Amino acid sequence: MHDVIIIGNGDNAEVVIDIISEIHDINIIGIASENLNKGDQFMGFPVLGNDQDIISSTDNSVQLVNAVGAYRNTEKRQGTFDKFKQAGFTFISVLHPNVSISSNATIGEGVIMYSGVSINTNTTIGNNCILALNCSVGHHTHIEDHVLISAGVNVGANATVGANSLVAIGASVISGVSISKNNLIGAGAVVVKNTSENQILFGVPAKPINEK
Ligand SMILES: CC(C)(COP(=O)(O)OP(=O)(O)OC[C@H]1O[C@@H](n2cnc3c(N)ncnc32)[C@H](O)[C@@H]1OP(=O)(O)O)[C@@H](O)C(=O)NCCC(=O)NCCS
Numbered sequence: 001m002h003d004v005i006i007i008g009n010g011d012n013a014e015v016v017i018d019i020i021s022e023i024h025d026i027n028i029i030g031i032a033s034e035n036l037n038k039g040d041q042f043m044g045f046p047v048l049g050n051d052q053d054i055i056s057s058t059d060n061s062v063q064l065v066n067a068v069g070a071y072r073n074t075e076k077r078q079g080t081f082d083k084f085k086q087a088g089f090t091f092i093s094v095l096h097p098n099v100s101i102s103s104n105a106t107i108g109e110g111v112i113m114y115s116g117v118s119i120n121t122n123t124t125i126g127n128n129c130i131l132a133l134n135c136s137v138g139h140h141t142h143i144e145d146h147v148l149i150s151a152g153v154n155v156g157a158n159a160t161v162g163a164n165s166l167v168a169i170g171a172s173v174i175s176g177v178s179i180s181k182n183n184l185i186g187a188g189a190v191v192v193k194n195t196s197e198n199q200i201l202f203g204v205p206a207k208p209i210n211e212k
Contacts (some may be wrong), residue, residue, distance in 0.1 A: 002026050004090055005054060008079055009033040009042045012069030015144070016112055017043050019096045020065070026094070029062070043097060050071050050182065051083060060088040066110050068129060070148045072184070074164045078146040081110060081128040091128070102161065150187075162197070171206075 002025060005135070009031055017105070029049035040047040048054060049168045054064075064084055068077045081091065091110030099117040101107065104130055107119075108127035116134035119125065123137050124168045128144035135149045138157035148166045149155065156175030161167060165179050168187040173179060178194045184190055186202025195201060 002063055003029050004065050004092060005013055005030055005032055006065050007032045007051065007066050009036055010069050011199040013067035014043060015114060016065060016067040016094055022097055055087045063092045066091050070130060070166060073148045074148060076164065078128065078164065098139055130197060159210050
């Protein structure tokens with residue numbers, strides 16, 4: 001049994017706690033929140049303090065779950081991960097029981113997977129990623145650290161999604177394509193060519209509209 005503290009109390013935290021309720025080897029001992037007070041309750045669990053309170057008062061053998069979301073960018077989620085890692089904590093991954101992961105795939109630290117995720121052979125998922133409802137990642141594909149793959153996204157085979165990128169709901173990334181670092185791929189886009197760093201792209205085929 002893992003005793004864990006959940007970091008965050010937003011919408012993503014509600015999803016993560018819901019997933020944990022279906023997993024029997026994770027025991028939530030409390031919540032770290034930047035906007036609730038110590039002693040408040042969140043989804044029936046006690047708020048233990050803010051991030052700094054946890055760092056200064058908790059033995060770093062207690063494991064954490066990073067439940068901070070990443071709707072338009074991953075900065076806050078990555079900042080949370082880095083801050084606690086520097087303080088010597090480790091994050092566990094929370095994978096919904098209804099995921100399909102090849103035994104030849106490698107999953108990093110602190111990854112969240114919602115229901116219906118499919119991960120094929122020889123794929124790597126970096127640290128601190130979120131993979132939302134019913135997305136799929138093809139074989140020999142590399143998802144780097146701090147990436148958000150949104151609901152219904154399909155990433156093909158032999159592809160790469162660069163660190164800190166977001167692939168929004170229903171987008172597709174064709175096989176062999178490399179999405180660079182810190183990209184935002186718009187909802188419903190089809191990415192057919194390699195991209196450059198810090199771009200926002202959307203459409204079919206996806207075209208860059210802006211620098212982030
Ligand atoms: C791509 C995206 C970031 C653009 O957002 P934005 O810069 O705020 O753009 P706007 O909403 O102001 O739209 C600008 C124009 O692009 C169009 N547009 C926006 N998103 C589009 C998309 N995904 N596909 C096609 N056209 C799009 C709009 O219709 C608008 O066109 P107009 O000027 O002719 O009216 C956004 O639409 C998107 O896809 N967000 C998804 C976020 C998400 O899902 N995050 C992960 C959640 S888990």
